Amino acid sequence: MGMFCSVIKFENLQELKRLCHWGPLIALGVIAICSTVAMIDSVLWYWPLHTTGGSVNFIMLINWTIMILYNYFNAMFVGPGFVPLGWKPDSMYLQYCKVCQAYKAPRSHHCRKCNRCVMKMDHHCPWINNCCGYRNHASFTLFLLLAPLGCIHAACIFTMTMYTQLYNRLSFGWNTVKIDMSAARRDPLPIVPFGLAAFAATLFALGLAIGTTIAVGMLFFIQMKIILRNKTSIESWIEEKAKDRIQYYQLDEVFLFPYDLGSRWKNFKQVFTWSGVPEGDGLEWPIRAGCHQYSLTIEQLKQKADKRVRSVRYKVIEDYSGACCPVNKGIKTFFTSPCTEEPRIRLQKGELILATRGLRYWLYGDKILDDSFIEGVSRIRGWFPRKCVEKFPCDAETHQAPEGEKKNR
Ligand SMILES: [Zn+2]
Numbered sequence: 001m002g003m004f005c006s007v008i009k010f011e012n013l014q015e016l017k018r019l020c021h022w023g024p025l026i027a028l029g030v031i032a033i034c035s036t037v038a039m040i041d042s043v044l045w046y047w048p049l050h051t052t053g054g055s056v057n058f059i060m061l062i063n064w065t066i067m068i069l070y071n072y073f074n075a076m077f078v079g080p081g082f083v084p085l086g087w088k089p090d091s092m093y094l095q096y097c098k099v100c101q102a103y104k105a106p107r108s109h110h111c112r113k114c115n116r117c118v119m120k121m122d123h124h125c126p127w128i129n130n131c132c133g134y135r136n137h138a139s140f141t142l143f144l145l146l147a148p149l150g151c152i153h154a155a156c157i158f159t160m161t162m163y164t165q166l167y168n169r170l171s172f173g174w175n176t177v178k179i180d181m182s183a184a185r186r187d188p189l190p191i192v193p194f195g196l197a198a199f200a201a202t203l204f205a206l207g208l209a210i211g212t213t214i215a216v217g218m219l220f221f222i223q224m225k226i227i228l229r230n231k232t233s234i235e236s237w238i239e240e241k242a243k244d245r246i247q248y249y250q251l252d253e254v255f256l257f258p259y260d261l262g263s264r265w266k267n268f269k270q271v272f273t274w275s276g277v278p279e280g281d282g283l284e285w286p287i288r289a290g291c292h293q294y295s296l297t298i299e300q301l302k303q304k305a306d307k308r309v310r311s312v313r314y315k316v317i318e319d320y321s322g323a324c325c326p327v328n329k330g331i332k333t334f335f336t337s338p339c340t341e342e343p344r345i346r347l348q349k350g351e352l353i354l355a356t357r358g359l360r361y362w363l364y365g366d367k368i369l370d371d372s373f374i375e376g377v378s379r380i381r382g383w384f385p386r387k388c389v390e391k392f393p394c395d396a397e398t399h400q401a402p403e404g405e406k407k408n409r
Pocket residue numbers: 097098099100101109110111115116117
């Protein structure tokens with residue numbers, strides 16, 4: 001029911017674009033192939049529908065398909081929930097998103113692909129072409145549970161179909177294999193013979209089903225861990241950086257992750273509810289004792305400031321076109337181009353760059369624009385070859401100052 005409501009409720013048909021993307025096309029293709037081949041196999045060869053087992057088997061197959069698609073489309077079209085555009089709370093501990101013209105609510109992050117700030121963002125999932133977050137966490141995780149279960153069922157049908165049909169026709173003489181073949185023996189000649197095309201289709205579907213079971217099953221366990229700890233992938237990353245920051249400056253503080261309520265059951269109930277709507281509003285979150293509403297966002301602000309302190313200034317000594325794999329910057333630069341969708345930035349001799357992180361042959365950073373403090377000028381940020389820049393040390397006064405924060409015990 002909810003699926004149809006959400007399909008009809010589309011405020012803008014732009015949402016349909018989510019379907020026309022390689023991720024959903026592949027995912028729906030796999031679901032279609034596995035369920036269609038499983039149903040055809042069970043009707044024609046294993047299990048015969050006139051037996052009780054066969055009828056139950058067939059109803060189960062239809063059930064899996066419906067439940068998988070229901071949760072899949074819910075995860076895709078209900079979406080993660082976005083922070084309202086222009087959202088403005090009375091707090092000074094939140095970062096501002098220039099794109100959404102709104103403050104970033106606790107646990108929300110701006111997703112470049114969704115082009116919105118996503119509530120309790122975990123990651124942008126290419127298979128649903130949407131983010132996994134506050135609203136669709138339950139349906140997304142249910143999909144990750146049901147898809148492997150359906151695939152295991154389908155894999156059993158494929159195996160039994162091939163076994164019974166090939167055994168009947170070719171008689172491998174597997175005398176040691178004792179499987180109840182009564183159904184096959186009662187109908188020694190199926191209406192449609194199990195031909196080469198059927199064999200190929202069943203074998204192909206079996207491969208897809210086994211692959212899906214393993215790959216999606218692993219994703220399910222990852223998501224269950226996230227739900228039971230109430231800590232998204234991004235938040236685990238922030239926690240790591242918090243420990244790193246505290247160690248670097250040798251501070252006395254201990255970072256306590258505020259959203260883990262300390263009980264797996266409570267964390268679970270926050271995501272999975274009988275109504276299907278998760279607890280809360282996605283903007284304000286229940287917190288454990290000893291923390292307050294902005295424990296995590298304050299830590300994020302500290303990390304942002306710290307990144308600035310620890311970043312290094314570079315001066316461009318060689319032009320760079322912004323090509324992903326530049327041919328004229330050395331063979332190692334060419335082959336070690338960072339495997340991300342983050343942009344590359346065009347460089348011109350004489351420009352200044354503030355690098356925040358880097359690889360051996362590549363650096364990531366912000367261009368230092370003369371008028372970067374003027375409101376409305378967005379940042380130019382991305383990867384560039386290390387070969388095109390050199391350290392620019394003459395900023396000792398301006399960038400040494402925060403070093404005073406460093407506390408030595
Ligand atoms: Zn945003």
